[in-house]
Amino acid sequence: MAILKIARMGHPVLKRHAAKVDDPTAPEIARLIGDMIETMEDADGTGLAAPQVHVLQRVVIFQIARERISGEEGEEGEEGEEGEEAVPLTLLINPAIEPLGEEKVVGLEACLSLPGLAGLVPRFKRIRYRGLAPDGTAIEREAEGFHARVVQHECDHLDGVLYPERMADLSTLTFTSEMARPETL
Ligand code: NI
Numbered sequence: 509m510a511i512l513k514i515a516r517m518g519h520p521v522l523k524r525h526a527a528k529v530d531d532p533t534a535p536e537i538a539r540l541i542g543d544m545i546e547t548m549e550d551a552d553g554t555g556l557a558a559p560q561v562h563v564l565q566r567v568v569i570f571q572i573a574r575e576r577i578s579g580e581e582g583e584e585g586e587e588g589e590e591g592e593e594a595v596p597l598t599l600l601i602n603p604a605i606e607p608l609g610e611e612k613v614v615g616l617e618a619c620l621s622l623p624g625l626a627g628l629v630p631r632f633k634r635i636r637y638r639g640l641a642p643d644g645t646a647i648e649r650e651a652e653g654f655h656a657r658v659v660q661h662e663c664d665h666l667d668g669v670l671y672p673e674r675m676a677d678l679s680t681l682t683f684t685s686e687m688a689r690p691e692t693l
Contacts, residue, residue, distance in 0.1 A: 509543050513561070513562070514556075514560050515560055515621055516621050516623065517619075517621050517622050517672075521562050522668065524668050525564075525666070526563075526564045526665075529565050529567060529602055529640075532601040532602070533643060537642060540558060541599050544558065544561060545569060548571075548620075555568065555569065555658050556569050557569075557665030558665075560665060567599075567600070568665070569600070570600075570659065571596065572594055573594060600640075600641075600662075601639055601640040603637055603659070605636075605637045608634040608635055608650065609632075609634055610632075612633060615628065615657055616629075617629045621665075625683060626684050627672060627682065628677060629675050630675075
């Protein structure tokens, strides 16, 4: 396996539409996913989409650790992201998302392709998502809150969309290094 270079905002590969994977069980897909896992772990990311490592195939991976939910990041999220659960490492090929209801919640997002930045993004609160595992078996889950947010964020990468394009208020785009500063009145 190898740690891959992550494309940053502005690189054309992040704006392109990724192609459907014809054979989820192909050896090159297994190799890609292995490299993506190593790359995501090295970068301490929650999720990664194949276009971020310059591969225009519909593959996303994500993992939500319990400490990430109960820790600082969870507290920074806006209302409506309560009741979070850890999500095991999930490898999802050719994913599809269906919103469950119209309700959206605003929460903080960051992305390995926009290092050092974070912003508030509205996302569907509840979704159902489907896709294939690398062994070709079907995955279908319902998700809400941060889990639903991560899946929506990663799947956006497959259609060339980065989270600032989803933001309702660009004034909340912030360098994370500035976020710990207390407000002084
Ligand atoms: Ni991202």
